[in-house]
Amino acid sequence: MSHSGYKQFCPLAMAAEILCTRWTMVLLREFVAGSTRFNDLRRGVPKMSPTLLSKRLKELEEAGIVERRPVPSERGLQEYHLTEAGSDLKEVIMTMGMWGQKWVESSLSLKNLDPSLLMWDMRRNLNPRPLPTRRTVVQFMFPELPSTKRDWWLVIEASGEVDLCWADPGFDVDLYLSTELRTMTAIWMGVTDVNAERSKIELTGSREIASTIQTWLGLSPFAVQKKYVA
Secondary structure: OOOOOOOOOOHHHHHHHHHOOOOHHHHHHHHHOOOOOHHHHHHHOOOOOHHHHHHHHHHHHHOOOEEEEEOOOOOOOEEEEEOHHHHOOHHHHHHHHHHHHHHOOHHHHOOOOOHHHHHHHHHHHOOOOOOOOOOEEEEEEOOOOOHHHHEEEEEEOOOOOEEEEOOOOOOOOOEEEEOOHHHHHHHHHOOOOOOOOHHHOEEEEOHHHHHOHHHHOOOOOOOOOOOOOO
């Protein structure tokens, strides 16, 4: 590592030298969430510069936590994967996240609103099983935001693959959801749920899809799951 370190033989101090540099734990969260490609990792940490991301990835490689692997189907492309040592950190990441969910004041987190990060996280955590076995399109609208950040589309294919679009994909929309970004973020965090926020959410379109929204909506892995009653 490039920094001077704690110069202690304690295993905790040695682990902290690797893991407690800026952005490292957040970057490892992206690996635990399933991201393996550079651009996907960037989408999960949009405030992190590409240069710093490359530096942290190199440091994690040197520490034996991450390794690069070629993608056989795409010449010249490489992915990043957790090694055995990296995989052993999954429980640490989840425990830290659950601690933050329990003990860090949620109002502080709700000051850091970011529609692109929210929708990216919702996309990768979405559960397609309650949705119809065909292409399903849900358009999210945040009326208070500028036009460039107001509209987002989740396209869920029959195969279960989920795509996030920030421009109209051209498909018929099954469900329109309009609410403030803060409300949607609070639901994603598990601070509240769709049922409690019904007065702040406007749903237009398929009643079937709307009635199961809490079961398919992609929530934070640290959110407290609640039984949803339509």
